[in-house]
Amino acid sequence: xxxxxxxxxxxxxxxxxxxxxxxxxxxxxxxxxxxxxxxxxxxxxxxxxxxxxxxxxxxxxxxxxxxxxxxxxxxxxxxxxxxxxxxxxxxxxxxxxxxxxxxxxxxxxxxxxxxxxxxxxxxxxxxxxxxxxxxxxxxxxxxxxxxxxxxxxxxxxxxxxxxxxx
Numbered sequence: 001x002x003x004x005x006x007x008x009x010x011x012x013x014x015x016x017x018x019x020x021x022x023x024x025x026x027x028x029x030x031x032x033x034x035x036x037x038x039x040x041x042x043x044x045x046x047x048x049x050x051x052x053x054x055x056x057x058x059x060x061x062x063x064x065x066x067x068x069x070x071x072x073x074x075x076x077x078x079x080x081x082x083x084x085x086x087x088x089x090x091x092x093x094x095x096x097x098x099x100x101x102x103x104x105x106x107x108x109x110x111x112x113x114x115x116x117x118x119x120x121x122x123x124x125x126x127x128x129x130x131x132x133x134x135x136x137x138x139x140x141x142x143x144x145x146x147x148x149x150x151x152x153x154x155x156x157x158x159x160x161x162x163x164x165x166x
Contacts (some may be wrong), residue, residue, distance in 0.1 A: 008034065012067075029130070051070055112143045
């Protein structure tokens with residue numbers, strides 16, 4: 001977090017047979033480095049500090065693997081199960097004045113917001129971990145602002161002042 005980015009290196013799958021299993025990502029391009037805004041870094045650092053304080057109070061120290069969202073169970077610290085995280089997020093959303101959204105829906109909201117803001121589609125695609133930009137375009141093309149009339153208006157601006165030879 002000191003460098004204001006997070007790395008996505010693995011995924012955590014909640015299985016019935018083996019519980020939480022750390023898995024490789026689907027593709028090599030799914031591994032990525034995501035730059036974070038200062039507000040997110042600040043909130044995550046405060047959260048990490050609280051988690052470390054809890055670990056110390058319970059006598060676990062800071063050693064071992066740690067996760068962004070941890071909980072204490074079975075005499076160990078470990079990652080929060082996806083169902084529990086989804087439930088916590090749903091409770092949070094129900095208590096604030098925003099449209100109802102799922103945790104996974106935040107991914108789509110982030111991508112859509114970036115596209116609407118005019119961010120580079122290649123950068124958006126890499127940020128969300130798509131193997132190819134075509135995947136991002138197939139999913140989000142209908143969110144890209146502008147149409148043929150906008151293109152004509154933009155060309156008009158660019159080429160205004162140019163004389164047409166007679």
